[in-house]
Amino acid sequence: MRIFDPHIHMTSRTTDDYVRMHAAGVRAVVEPSFWLGQPRTSVGSFTDYFDSILGWEPFRASQYGIAHFATIGLNPKEANDARCREVLDVLPRYLVKDRVVAVGELGYDSMTPEEDDVFAAQLALAAEHELPALVHTPHRDKLTGTRRTLDVVRESAVAPGAIIVDHLNEMTVGVVAESGCWMGFSVYPDTKMDEHRMVEILRRYGLDRMIVNSAADWGNSDPLKTVRVAEAMLAAGYTDDDVDRVLWRNPVEFYSQSGRLELPDTLADGAQPRDEELVGAGATFEGNSVLRGARD
Amino acid sequence: MSPSTTPATNPMTTRDAIAQVASDPATIERHFPAAARIATREGRDGDAARRELLLAIPGPAAYVVDLVRRVYEHGDPAERRAVLLALPALDAPERSNAVGDAALPIVRDALRTNDTRLVAAALGPYAATYLDDDAWRQALLKVIFMGIPVEQVAGLAERSDAELARMVRDFAAEREAAGRIVPPDALTVLALVDTPDPSPSRAD
Ligand SMILES: [Zn+2]
Numbered sequence: 001m002r003i004f005d006p007h008i009h010m011t012s013r014t015t016d017d018y019v020r021m022h023a024a025g026v027r028a029v030v031e032p033s034f035w036l037g038q039p040r041t042s043v044g045s046f047t048d049y050f051d052s053i054l055g056w057e058p059f060r061a062s063q064y065g066i067a068h069f070a071t072i073g074l075n076p077k078e079a080n081d082a083r084c085r086e087v088l089d090v091l092p093r094y095l096v097k098d099r100v101v102a103v104g105e106l107g108y109d110s111m112t113p114e115e116d117d118v119f120a121a122q123l124a125l126a127a128e129h130e131l132p133a134l135v136h137t138p139h140r141d142k143l144t145g146t147r148r149t150l151d152v153v154r155e156s157a158v159a160p161g162a163i164i165v166d167h168l169n170e171m172t173v174g175v176v177a178e179s180g181c182w183m184g185f186s187v188y189p190d191t192k193m194d195e196h197r198m199v200e201i202l203r204r205y206g207l208d209r210m211i212v213n214s215a216a217d218w219g220n221s222d223p224l225k226t227v228r229v230a231e232a233m234l235a236a237g238y239t240d241d242d243v244d245r246v247l248w249r250n251p252v253e254f255y256s257q258s259g260r261l262e263l264p265d266t267l268a269d270g271a272q273p274r275d276e277e278l279v280g281a282g283a284t285f286e287g288n289s290v291l292r293g294a295r296d
Numbered sequence: 297m298s299p300s301t302t303p304a305t306n307p308m309t310t311r312d313a314i315a316q317v318a319s320d321p322a323t324i325e326r327h328f329p330a331a332a333r334i335a336t337r338e339g340r341d342g343d344a345a346r347r348e349l350l351l352a353i354p355g356p357a358a359y360v361v362d363l364v365r366r367v368y369e370h371g372d373p374a375e376r377r378a379v380l381l382a383l384p385a386l387d388a389p390e391r392s393n394a395v396g397d398a399a400l401p402i403v404r405d406a407l408r409t410n411d412t413r414l415v416a417a418a419l420g421p422y423a424a425t426y427l428d429d430d431a432w433r434q435a436l437l438k439v440i441f442m443g444i445p446v447e448q449v450a451g452l453a454e455r456s457d458a459e460l461a462r463m464v465r466d467f468a469a470e471r472e473a474a475g476r477i478v479p480p481d482a483l484t485v486l487a488l489v490d491t492p493d494p495s496p497s498r499a500d
Contacts, residue, residue, distance in 0.1 A: 054373075055372055055373050055411070058373075059410075093325065093326075096330050097372050098330075260333065
């Protein structure tokens, strides 16, 4: 089983997570730039963070045989802080980077006018850079927020087929299904969505444009939730091919719209992962593991 | 997807991008990040395309160095690596604006990272020429430590000296004391240094 986690914040995870993810079949991840828990107060904090999810984190992931890509954007929470608005000015130089496969994550937090502006401005940047966009739905007032999100998307120059609307649930999936956007589900230990409800949603809405992620971060979350969904699908009678479609081919198709999703040859066309890839895909030298002693 | 606007960020071809940098050097900040994937689509080497962009920057050495540093500082690891690999070409003696040792801060920055690709790329002929002895020895020790093959280091035989041999012997002794494997590259370096006395620490 090969798994692509299309939304996970690896910066907040440990090397043990990478080991377990690899052992469970995770071979590629997308790390959306987001809020770090502690509010940032200057552009420099953002650029160091962007550099990290385009630099150190993909290097770290490669040591565990996992391909790592990123989405770059100003999140709505910090869009409300005037000190962070300047981030919009540095985004263009990041949106041309090789490993940036979408703009994001965008969307609403408290649905303020500032959030409206920053959201629309970043969708325009996505169109300009021919990138898809990862948009999440707010934690509070979710259905209203989802409708408003879809309105902003409709008014933008980005096609619905180049948008994931994420963190959906039973109440919000319907309007997104009708919109033509991709439907993202963040499967968490005890909030948002669980693997059994996920399978019910797949039954009801089909596998088309369906995206499943762990959205694991610094909060209560589990980087193996993608794998749990795969297992729940198999237990519910879905085939291996169905699982591969939802947990690999769908996210690959979505992010390939960037033209920048370069996956290792070992993962091309249905190739199943092998154990000997464990260390060093691309970033290490033949016969030398950089794992040992690398942090001394 | 169907974006309504023509992306200003997408240069046409590698050749056009190089020409644009030659006439309007600041545009390198836009062209450099996308250069490798555009070159790959053209069947060209990405690092070579990036080197050509850097070499196309006109003007006096100080100006070239400033812009090269900005490209490096704004670069992701692949871009930074390409800058490091281009340093010997930027310092070629036939260039009237050869950068000399002014690009050393870039090398030092790369040597501070934990990224094996950057550390290896930093230790090319440019570092062999300009890096001071202390920094070069520390870098070489780091190379052995990180498991980067020492044969990738430029000027290895010329720059390895007795002090480096002492450092490597101490490192090997520390590993042995801990019951850990001594990397074979440590022995490679020791073999390069003509030191008849292999005692672990000399007082010098
Ligand atoms: Zn997230």
